[in-house]
Amino acid sequence: MEELYKFITEQYFLPFYLIVWLVAVARYRTFFDTPLKYHPIYLMYTFLTELLGYLVKHTDEFQFFSEKKYDWHNVIIFNIYSVIAFSFFFYIYWKVLKSRKHKKWVVYGTIISMLSYVVSLFFQDPLHMNLYYADLIASMILLFDISLYVKEKKSEEGAYPVKHNLMFWTTLGLAVFHAIFPYLFLIAYEAPEVWAQYQLREVLKVLIVFMYGTFMIGALLGKRNAFR
Template identity: 65%
Template structure:
C-alpha cells in the first residue's frame, strides 16, 4: 500500500487500526483469562479486524469485489452479514457458558435459535449480497440484550470480594449493551429512511458507538483482574 494511500486509510478508517490495538491488548493479557469462557475472545477480535480490513479493500479496490454486477462492485455487505451471524453466535455461546442457572441456559438457547431462524427467514426477502439483514439484526440485538440482562440478574445475587470494575465481563457487557441498544435501529433507518440517515449524519453516530464499544473492551482487558472474572 503506497504511503499516500496508507495515510488516507489511517485518517479515514481509524476504527480499523483501533480494532488491532484492542486485539494486541487482549493478547498481551491472554494469560489472565485463557482458561475461562473468554478464551476465544482474541479470535473474535482478530476476525472483526480482518472483516473490516476486507470490507475496506472490497469497497475501494476492484480486484476484491464479491458481486458480479459492475454497478455494485463496491458492495461489501455480504461479509458483514456473515460477520453478524458469527458474532452473535459467539456472544450467545459466551453467556451460555457463564450463567449457571439451568433455566437461563435454556432461554439463551431458545434466543439463539430464534435469532438464527430470523437470519434464515430474511434470506427469502432480502439479498444478503446487496442488503444488510437488518430485521434479523434487530431480533439478534434484542436477544443479546436479554441474554446480558440474564447474566447481570444472576450476578446480582452473588457475593464477590472483587468490585465489578475489575471484572472483564462487566466492561465487555457494557460495551455490547450501549452499542446494541442503538445499532439495529440506525441500520434500519439507513435502509428504510436514507434521507434521515444522511440529514442527521447517523453514520457518525454509528462510528461513535463502535468506538465506545471497543473502548469498553479495551478498558476491560487492560484493567481486569483474574480473580474478579465471572
Template identity: 50%
Template sequence: MSASFFSIDFFLDQFYLPLYLLTWIISLLRYRRFFDTALKYLPILIIYTFFTELLGYFIKYNDEFQFFSDGRYAWHNVIIYNIYQVVFFIFFFEVYRKLVQNPAIKKQIHYLSIFCLLTYVVNAIFLNPLHNQMTYAHIIGSGIMLYILTIYFREKYLEESPYPLKFNLMFWISSGLTVFYTLFPLISIIYLLNLNIEIQIYFRPILLTSIAVMYSLIIIGLLVGKRKAFR
C-alpha cells in the first residue's frame, strides 16, 4: 500500500473520509448521551461508512484491492455501496420506527422497510449489483426516507416538550438526512437521464457538499445534544 494514500493530497481529495472519522470519534465521546436509545448502534454505522468509502477508494485506484480478475471490471467497487445503502436505509427506518409515537405509523414504517428491501431485490434482478448502481432502488429508498422524516418532523412540531429542539440529537440528524436525501434522488434521476458527461460532472460537488452538510449537522447534534431532550 503506497504511503501516498495517506498524504495530505489524499485527504484533501477525499475530505469526507476524515469527516466520517471525526464524526465517529465524537459519537464515541458523546456515547453516554444516547447509548440506551434507538441510536445505540450509530457509531458502528458511522465507522462502517468510513471503511466502505476507504475500501471503495482502494478498489478503484489500487490494483491490490480488486473483486474481479477481469481487467475490464478491476476498478468496479459499486457492490459495496449498494450493500451500504441498504444497511443505511434499514438502520434509520428502524430508528424512526422506534421513535414515532403512533402505532399505525410504526407498522407503516415496518412495511415500508420491507418494500424498500424488495425494490433492491427487483433492481438486482434486472441490473447486476456487482457492476451497476441500484439507482432505481436508491431513489425509492430516498423517497421513503423523506416520507418518514416528514412524519418525524410533524410529530416534533405537534409535540409539547420542555426541551428546545436545538438540544435534540435526532433533530440534528434528521435535518442532515433531509438535506442529503433531498438532493441524492434528484442527482440519481439526472444520472438515469444519461446526460452529457460534461453536465453530470457538475453534480458531484453538489453531492459531496450535501454529505459535508449532513455530517456537519450530525456533529453539531452530537456536541449540543442533551440526553433528556433525545427523541
C-alpha cells in the first residue's frame, strides 16, 4: 500500500494521462471526423510510453542494458516518442491550415525537424541521451506552425465561442509547453546543478499536466461545429 501511494504521488501524471484518454474516447463523437481523429491513439501511446519508461527505470524485467551503470536508462523510448509526437502535430497543423503557402511552410519545417534528429545521431548517443538540440528545433518549428494557425484564426469570423473549439485548447497547451520544455532539457544536460538546485523536474511535470489538462478541457467543452 505504501509503495502504491509513493508511485501515485511521484508519478501523478501517469494516471492523469489515462484519465485524459478516457475523456477523449468518451467525447470522440465531437471530433471523430476532424484532423484530431487520431488524438486518442496519440494519448494512449503517450501513456504506454511513460509507463514503459517507468518500468525500465524501476524494474529489472524491462531493462534494455545489462551493464549496471546503464540498466536504468530508458531515454531511447522517449527519443522515439519525440519523433512520432512532433510528426503527429506537424500533420495536424498541415491538415488544419487553409493557406497553401502555410501548408508548404509546415512541410518544409517538418523536413528540417526530421533532419535535425538525423544530424543529432552523429553527435549524441540516442540510447543514453535525449536529443535535446533536435527537440529544441522541433519545438521552435511547432511554435511557428502554431503562429500560422493563430494568424489564420484571427482573420476568420466564427459563429461559435472559441471555448468550444478543441483545436484552440490543443494549441494553447502545445504553445505553453513547447515554449518552455526544450530549454529545461538544455539545462538538465548542460547545467545539471541548476536543474537539481531549482527542482526543474517538477516544473516539467507541471507543464505536462497543464498541456494534457488543456487537451481534456478541450475534449469536454468541444463541439463538432466549432472545430477549426
